[in-house]
Amino acid sequence: NEIYLQGLGGVLPPFSTDPTTLESAAREVLESGPFSYVAGGAGSASTVRANREAFGRWGLVPRMLTGSTERDLTTTVLGREVSAPVLLAPVGVQSIVHPDAEAATARAAADVGLPMILSTASSTGIEDVAAANGAGDRWFQLYRPSDPDVCASLLRRAASAGYTTLVVTLDTWTLAWRPTDLDQAYLPFLKGEGMAVGFSDPVFRGLLEKTPEDDPATAILRWLFMITGTDYDWASLAFLRDHWDGPIVLKGIQHPDDARRAVDAGMDGIVVSNHGGRQVDGAIAALDALPEVVAAVGDRVEVLFDSGVRTGSDVLIALALGARAVLLGRPYVYGLAHAGADGVRHVLRGLLADLDLTLGLSGHRRVRDLGPDAIRRR
Ligand code: FNR
Helix, strand or coil: CHHHHHHHCCCCCCCCCCHHHHHHHHHHHCCHHHHHHHHCCCCCCHHHHHHHHHHHCEEECCCCCCCCCCCECCEEECCEEECCCEEECCCCCHHHCCCCHHHHHHHHHHHHCCCEEECCCCCCCHHHHHHHHCCCCEEEEECCCCCHHHHHHHHHHHHHCCEEEEEEECCCCCCCCCHHHHHCCCCHHHHCCCCHHHHCCHHHHHHCCCCCCCCHHHHHHHHHHHHCCCCCCHHHHHHHHHHCCCCEEEEEECCHHHHHHHHHCCCCEEEECCHHHCCCCCCCCHHHHHHHHHHHHCCCCEEEECCCCCCHHHHHHHHHCCCCEEEECHHHHHHHHHHHHHHHHHHHHHHHHHHHHHHHHCCCCEHHHCCHHHEEEC
8 A cells, every 4th residue: 555655646666666677677777797697597597487487387366256455464484473475585695786785685674574584695794684684584594514613603603693594505505507607707706795604704714824804815715615515415414403493494495305305304394496597507497396395295394485486476376386485586686786775675565565466356365375276277
């Protein structure tokens, strides 16, 4: 209502409310390197496209005389009440799109009442983001350091800064072939972006001969090799279970057998995701992986979903296919690029308004009620 009334009063939004134009508009405000880094995918970007195309194969079937002005977007995720089934996906190096970076995202997420997931590759430290997020719900995403003491230190810091849930990303144990970045010789990490979590870690600093301030080049490489390029197996998850008291969610699951293994490993949740098409070129769309995974483990762990969510109806389709909630990636980063915290707020509020109206107009009152009958294959 607020957004509509503002419009009727002649107040224009800070930038378009059309989620499909966010990317092209971001191209106008960002340098080519940062823009391509955010928008790009692995290889030929076939999986980036597949993620969007998959949503086009499903449609909502609106029901009549059952919608209501009294609607309820709330649900629970891992036992905690959330104001809507949407979380901010972990996105590293946000300083490349806006100087306020993750602190702005954290403020906006708290204002709108959505959980945010902070990346290990954040350009802002764990504690600083927690301060900006205040009473918001925050989760911490782990790129697992090869040194167990450094890993334990990150987990201790996240827990004591009030991060409730650990998200372990499995699909980026090494960085994919990304021609758009290679063509521009643009890798933000090599420029020292996204190092804040590592460089502020006392245990990591203790391993260095010179501080990151005195010898940034060496520290950058040490940190990059610390969080990528280590072989882990399923048994290695026990270490994380031992060092984290809260729920653990595995991000990057696409095969039902891996979902079953996550259950066997005692995990609390999974994110069906292909990292927004940034890791395996030619991988199936994340949405196409969702039904099989839900059928395999949906009654035993909470299944979250990301990769390709752009609109309210996308959220509803993912929920109808069995996801408990979705993670939003690039769209809020484009909002950040445009207008810092205000831009992130604008994108999130627009998505929630779209979700709310589409829910009601499809004949549903509560997101919790969505099931397979709400959709059909086109
Ligand atoms: C990501 N993603 C990501 N994931 C993660 O676990 N840790 C990270 O540091 C990052 N960093 C990152 C940077 C950028 C620029 C992008 C676009 C994405 C992946 C992210 O969490 C999520 O899986 C995808 O972005 C979801 O797809 P959409 O919504 O962008 O299509």
